[in-house]
Amino acid sequence: MTINVGFMSTSTHSSADAVRTSSTVTDRLVEANGRYAADFTDPGMDARPVLRVAVVACMDARLDLHAALGLELGDCHTIRNAGGVVTDDVIRSLTISQRALGTRSVMLVHHTGCGLESLTEDFRHELEDEVGQRPAWAVEAFRDVDQDVRQSMQRVRTSPFLLHSDDVRGFVFDVTTGLLREIDPGTDSAEGRADQA
Numbered sequence: 001m002t003i004n005v006g007f008m009s010t011s012t013h014s015s016a017d018a019v020r021t022s023s024t025v026t027d028r029l030v031e032a033n034g035r036y037a038a039d040f041t042d043p044g045m046d047a048r049p050v051l052r053v054a055v056v057a058c059m060d061a062r063l064d065l066h067a068a069l070g071l072e073l074g075d076c077h078t079i080r081n082a083g084g085v086v087t088d089d090v091i092r093s094l095t096i097s098q099r100a101l102g103t104r105s106v107m108l109v110h111h112t113g114c115g116l117e118s119l120t121e122d123f124r125h126e127l128e129d130e131v132g133q134r135p136a137w138a139v140e141a142f143r144d145v146d147q148d149v150r151q152s153m154q155r156v157r158t159s160p161f162l163l164h165s166d167d168v169r170g171f172v173f174d175v176t177t178g179l180l181r182e183i184d185p186g187t188d189s190a191e192g193r194a195d196q197a
Protein backbone atom coordinates (compact mmCIF):
# COMPACT_ATOMS: atom_id res chain seq x y z
CA MET A 1 0.00 0.00 0.00
CA THR A 2 2.80 2.37 0.91
CA ILE A 3 4.48 1.61 -2.40
CA ASN A 4 1.35 2.45 -4.37
CA VAL A 5 0.87 5.75 -2.63
CA GLY A 6 4.43 6.77 -3.40
CA PHE A 7 4.27 5.58 -6.96
CA MET A 8 1.03 7.40 -7.75
CA SER A 9 1.82 10.70 -6.10
CA THR A 10 1.92 13.55 -8.61
CA SER A 11 5.14 15.44 -9.05
CA THR A 12 4.61 19.16 -8.54
CA HIS A 13 8.08 20.44 -9.31
CA SER A 14 8.63 22.33 -12.55
CA SER A 15 11.45 20.34 -14.12
CA ALA A 16 11.09 20.40 -17.90
CA ASP A 17 11.72 16.67 -18.04
CA ALA A 18 8.98 15.87 -15.59
CA VAL A 19 6.49 18.05 -17.44
CA ARG A 20 7.37 16.56 -20.80
CA THR A 21 7.29 12.90 -19.81
CA SER A 22 4.96 13.14 -16.80
CA SER A 23 7.09 10.48 -15.14
CA THR A 24 9.82 10.71 -12.59
CA VAL A 25 13.36 9.48 -12.93
CA THR A 26 12.46 6.63 -10.62
CA ASP A 27 9.66 5.62 -12.98
CA ARG A 28 12.27 5.47 -15.71
CA LEU A 29 14.52 3.23 -13.62
CA VAL A 30 11.63 0.92 -12.77
CA GLU A 31 10.80 0.61 -16.46
CA ALA A 32 14.43 -0.22 -17.22
CA ASN A 33 14.27 -2.90 -14.55
CA GLY A 34 11.35 -4.50 -16.32
CA ARG A 35 13.48 -4.86 -19.44
CA TYR A 36 16.43 -6.14 -17.40
CA ALA A 37 14.33 -8.76 -15.65
CA ALA A 38 12.84 -9.92 -18.96
CA ASP A 39 16.27 -11.19 -20.02
CA PHE A 40 17.41 -12.20 -16.57
CA THR A 41 18.02 -15.79 -15.64
CA ASP A 42 18.78 -16.86 -12.10
CA PRO A 43 22.57 -17.23 -11.95
CA GLY A 44 22.15 -19.53 -8.94
CA MET A 45 24.84 -17.71 -7.03
CA ASP A 46 25.81 -17.88 -3.42
CA ALA A 47 25.84 -14.52 -1.57
CA ARG A 48 29.54 -14.92 -0.86
CA PRO A 49 31.56 -12.80 -3.32
CA VAL A 50 33.47 -14.98 -5.80
CA LEU A 51 36.67 -12.91 -5.60
CA ARG A 52 36.44 -12.56 -1.83
CA VAL A 53 36.99 -8.82 -2.06
CA ALA A 54 35.12 -5.78 -0.77
CA VAL A 55 35.51 -2.51 -2.67
CA VAL A 56 34.88 0.74 -0.78
CA ALA A 57 34.38 3.64 -3.18
CA CYS A 58 32.99 7.13 -3.55
CA MET A 59 29.40 7.37 -4.76
CA ASP A 60 30.56 9.59 -7.66
CA ALA A 61 28.44 9.09 -10.79
CA ARG A 62 31.52 9.02 -13.04
CA LEU A 63 32.94 5.95 -11.36
CA ASP A 64 31.57 2.74 -12.87
CA LEU A 65 33.25 0.25 -10.57
CA HIS A 66 32.31 -2.93 -12.37
CA ALA A 67 33.46 -1.65 -15.74
CA ALA A 68 36.58 0.07 -14.40
CA LEU A 69 37.77 -2.97 -12.46
CA GLY A 70 36.61 -5.74 -14.78
CA LEU A 71 34.17 -7.04 -12.22
CA GLU A 72 31.34 -9.44 -13.01
CA LEU A 73 28.09 -10.03 -11.21
CA GLY A 74 28.76 -11.82 -7.94
CA ASP A 75 32.47 -10.97 -7.80
CA CYS A 76 32.62 -8.50 -4.93
CA HIS A 77 30.91 -6.43 -2.30
CA THR A 78 30.66 -2.75 -3.19
CA ILE A 79 30.30 -0.28 -0.36
CA ARG A 80 29.84 3.32 -1.46
CA ASN A 81 29.31 6.67 0.19
CA ALA A 82 30.25 10.32 -0.29
CA GLY A 83 34.03 10.27 -0.60
CA GLY A 84 34.46 6.53 -0.20
CA VAL A 85 35.38 7.38 3.37
CA VAL A 86 35.81 4.60 5.93
CA THR A 87 33.17 5.58 8.45
CA ASP A 88 31.80 3.47 11.30
CA ASP A 89 29.07 2.27 8.98
CA VAL A 90 31.61 1.16 6.39
CA ILE A 91 33.40 -0.77 9.13
CA ARG A 92 30.03 -2.35 9.95
CA SER A 93 29.62 -3.50 6.35
CA LEU A 94 33.22 -4.70 6.08
CA THR A 95 32.87 -6.64 9.32
CA ILE A 96 29.78 -8.43 8.00
CA SER A 97 31.49 -8.88 4.62
CA GLN A 98 34.48 -10.62 6.19
CA ARG A 99 32.93 -12.47 9.10
CA ALA A 100 29.65 -13.61 7.57
CA LEU A 101 30.35 -13.63 3.84
CA GLY A 102 33.96 -14.66 3.52
CA THR A 103 35.78 -11.69 1.95
CA ARG A 104 39.48 -11.30 2.71
CA SER A 105 40.70 -8.31 0.68
CA VAL A 106 39.72 -4.64 0.85
CA MET A 107 40.18 -2.19 -2.02
CA LEU A 108 39.60 1.53 -1.46
CA VAL A 109 38.81 3.78 -4.42
CA HIS A 110 38.73 7.57 -4.13
CA HIS A 111 38.90 9.76 -7.24
CA THR A 112 39.99 13.04 -8.75
CA GLY A 113 37.58 15.96 -8.61
CA CYS A 114 35.68 14.65 -5.58
CA GLY A 115 32.89 16.87 -4.27
CA LEU A 116 34.26 16.51 -0.74
CA GLU A 117 37.32 18.54 -1.75
CA SER A 118 35.12 21.63 -2.08
CA LEU A 119 33.45 21.21 1.32
CA THR A 120 34.73 21.91 4.82
CA GLU A 121 33.44 21.04 8.25
CA ASP A 122 31.65 24.43 8.06
CA PHE A 123 29.01 22.43 6.21
CA ARG A 124 27.98 20.92 9.56
CA HIS A 125 27.82 24.30 11.26
CA GLU A 126 25.75 25.74 8.42
CA LEU A 127 23.40 22.77 8.73
CA GLU A 128 23.10 23.37 12.44
CA ASP A 129 22.29 27.04 11.87
CA GLU A 130 19.64 26.11 9.34
CA VAL A 131 17.85 23.23 11.05
CA GLY A 132 18.72 23.81 14.69
CA GLN A 133 20.44 20.47 15.11
CA ARG A 134 24.01 19.44 14.51
CA PRO A 135 24.44 16.14 12.64
CA ALA A 136 26.12 13.34 14.56
CA TRP A 137 28.32 12.55 11.57
CA ALA A 138 31.45 14.28 10.36
CA VAL A 139 31.42 15.69 6.83
CA GLU A 140 34.79 13.98 6.21
CA ALA A 141 35.81 16.75 3.83
CA PHE A 142 39.42 16.69 2.65
CA ARG A 143 41.96 18.76 0.74
CA ASP A 144 44.49 16.06 -0.16
CA VAL A 145 42.96 12.99 -1.77
CA ASP A 146 46.14 10.92 -1.33
CA GLN A 147 46.16 11.63 2.39
CA ASP A 148 42.47 10.80 2.62
CA VAL A 149 43.10 7.39 1.01
CA ARG A 150 45.94 6.78 3.51
CA GLN A 151 43.67 7.66 6.38
CA SER A 152 40.97 5.33 5.07
CA MET A 153 43.48 2.46 4.72
CA GLN A 154 44.64 3.11 8.27
CA ARG A 155 41.09 2.98 9.61
CA VAL A 156 40.56 -0.42 7.98
CA ARG A 157 43.89 -1.78 9.15
CA THR A 158 43.37 -0.71 12.75
CA SER A 159 39.77 -1.81 13.13
CA PRO A 160 39.49 -4.45 15.87
CA PHE A 161 36.41 -5.96 14.24
CA LEU A 162 37.93 -7.13 10.97
CA LEU A 163 39.41 -10.58 10.49
CA HIS A 164 41.64 -9.67 7.54
CA SER A 165 43.64 -6.45 7.32
CA ASP A 166 46.78 -7.69 5.55
CA ASP A 167 45.46 -7.08 2.01
CA VAL A 168 44.19 -3.50 2.13
CA ARG A 169 45.11 -1.29 -0.82
CA GLY A 170 44.05 2.22 -1.74
CA PHE A 171 43.74 4.00 -5.08
CA VAL A 172 42.73 7.26 -6.72
CA PHE A 173 40.64 6.87 -9.89
CA ASP A 174 41.24 9.59 -12.48
CA VAL A 175 37.82 10.50 -13.86
CA THR A 176 39.40 11.94 -17.02
CA THR A 177 41.59 8.96 -17.98
CA GLY A 178 39.83 6.06 -16.27
CA LEU A 179 43.12 4.98 -14.71
CA LEU A 180 43.76 3.99 -11.12
CA ARG A 181 46.79 5.33 -9.25
CA GLU A 182 47.85 3.34 -6.21
CA ILE A 183 48.56 5.21 -2.98
CA ASP A 184 51.51 4.22 -0.85
CA PRO A 185 50.22 3.64 2.70
CA GLY A 186 53.13 5.82 3.86
CA THR A 187 53.81 6.96 7.36
CA ASP A 188 51.03 9.47 7.96
CA SER A 189 49.07 7.13 10.19
CA ALA A 190 49.40 9.33 13.28
CA GLU A 191 47.72 12.21 11.50
CA GLY A 192 45.05 9.87 10.21
CA ARG A 193 44.20 8.70 13.68
CA ALA A 194 44.07 12.25 14.96
CA ASP A 195 41.60 13.20 12.24
CA GLN A 196 39.40 10.28 13.10
CA ALA A 197 39.00 11.28 16.73
Ligand SMILES: [Zn+2]
Residues within 6 Å of the ligand: 058, 059, 060, 082, 083, 084, 111, 113, 114, 115, 116
Ligand atom coordinates in the same frame (compact mmCIF):
# COMPACT_ATOMS: atom_id res chain seq x y z
ZN1 LIG B 1 33.77 11.59 -4.72
